[in-house]
Amino acid sequence: MITVHGLTKQYGAVRAVDDLTFDVLPGKVTGFLGPNGAGKSTTMRMVLGLDRPTRGRALVGGRPVAGMAEPLHAVGALLDAGAVHPGRSGRDHLRVAARTHGIPPRRVDEVVDQVGLGPAAKRRVRGYSLGMRQRLGIATALLGDPGVLLFDEPMNGLDLEGVRWIRALVRRLAGEGRTVLLSSHLMSEMEQTADHLVIIGRGRLIADASLADVVRGGAVGQRVRVRTPSAGLLADALRRRGLRVSPADDGDLLVDGAAAETVGDVALAAGAAVHRLAEERSSLEQVYLDLTDTDVEYRVADEPAAVRS
Ligand SMILES: Nc1ncnc2c1ncn2[C@@H]1O[C@H](COP(=O)(O)OP(=O)(O)OP(=O)(O)O)[C@@H](O)[C@H]1O
Numbered sequence: 162m163i164t165v166h167g168l169t170k171q172y173g174a175v176r177a178v179d180d181l182t183f184d185v186l187p188g189k190v191t192g193f194l195g196p197n198g199a200g201k202s203t204t205m206r207m208v209l210g211l212d213r214p215t216r217g218r219a220l221v222g223g224r225p226v227a228g229m230a231e232p233l234h235a236v237g238a239l240l241d242a243g244a245v246h247p248g249r250s251g252r253d254h255l256r257v258a259a260r261t262h263g264i265p266p267r268r269v270d271e272v273v274d275q276v277g278l279g280p281a282a283k284r285r286v287r288g289y290s291l292g293m294r295q296r297l298g299i300a301t302a303l304l305g306d307p308g309v310l311l312f313d314e315p316m317n318g319l320d321l322e323g324v325r326w327i328r329a330l331v332r333r334l335a336g337e338g339r340t341v342l343l344s345s346h347l348m349s350e351m352e353q354t355a356d357h358l359v360i361i362g363r364g365r366l367i368a369d370a371s372l373a374d375v376v377r378g379g380a381v382g383q384r385v386r387v388r389t390p391s392a393g394l395l396a397d398a399l400r401r402r403g404l405r406v407s408p409a410d411d412g413d414l415l416v417d418g419a420a421a422e423t424v425g426d427v428a429l430a431a432g433a434a435v436h437r438l439a440e441e442r443s444s445l446e447q448v449y450l451d452l453t454d455t456d457v458e459y460r461v462a463d464e465p466a467a468v469r470s
Pocket residue numbers: 172175176177195196197198199200201202203204
């Protein structure tokens with residue numbers, strides 16, 4: 162588990178992280194989202210003990226990483242895939258990291274297999290593609306078999322196969338009960354990968370909720386689109402049930418906050434034929450753009466509609 166409490170980082174006049182409080186729980190993939198410069202990397206660096214907080218604390222398993230003798234056993238991270246000696250082979254890089262942490266050399270072969278680096282592990286890192294560097298970085302993160310993993314933009318610059326591979330890997334790591342914090346700009350990827358989201362903007366917390374709650378709390382929320390040749394009749398019947406109905410550009414009716422079953426039942430009772438009935442949700446991308454649009458700080462509460470204050 163990662164615990165962040167009142168975490169603040171001031172760089173001169175810039176407050177990169179501003180009083181952040183959230184927990185990252187085991188057994189889930191937590192997506193860490195925010196626009197450029199929101200403070201995601203700074204937060205991750207403080208969690209890893211690579212940067213000192215100005216105020217507040219960031220703990221892994223209840224302890225600061227900076228005080229740990231062999232941190233690779235507690236937490237693994239992929240921060241900057243370029244940060245490897247280019248003249249070393251991938252395997253040598255892993256061997257050095259293993260030796261400094263008292264990790265047996267056979268573990269190097271295990272992680273090389275696990276990330277699919279294969280024969281490339283014997284080649285110098287200088288000649289690695291971005292995808293191979295990412296795999297090596299992830300192998301390093303996994304070396305100490307840690308319970309907590311942080312991946313900063315691991316999908317950046319990867320091809321579709323690489324993105325799919327990372328998605329499957331983080332899901333598997335969370336499935337094993339590990340704590341996984343994953344930052345990404347790719348909302349569509351996050352939608353397919355994360356269970357929970359922590360969204361920040363200008364260093365401050367914007368949302369800390371399950372993916373489902375964040376999407377449900379969006380501006381559109383749940384909405385039913387219905388196509389009928391008796392639009393007037395059905396709209397009247399739905400309004401009598403207290404539902405908000407508006408016409409779409411193509412003549413369909415849009416019914417806010419209703420389930421498809423309700424709209425279907427009302428149509429049957431009113432004698433209106435239904436030619437199409439579909440539930441619509443906000444996409445994460447749309448909700449995210451809405452959320453990060455302002456500086457208003459709020460939490461997505463249990464109440465799905467309670468988004469903005
Ligand atoms: N070492 C530093 N010195 C001064 N300012 C810094 C330093 N590191 C980060 N910042 C500033 O802190 C803010 C947050 O940066 P950070 O890299 O944490 O954001 P981010 O959310 O990771 O952004 P991105 O998605 O672009 O990587 C930015 O305004 C950045 O310019």
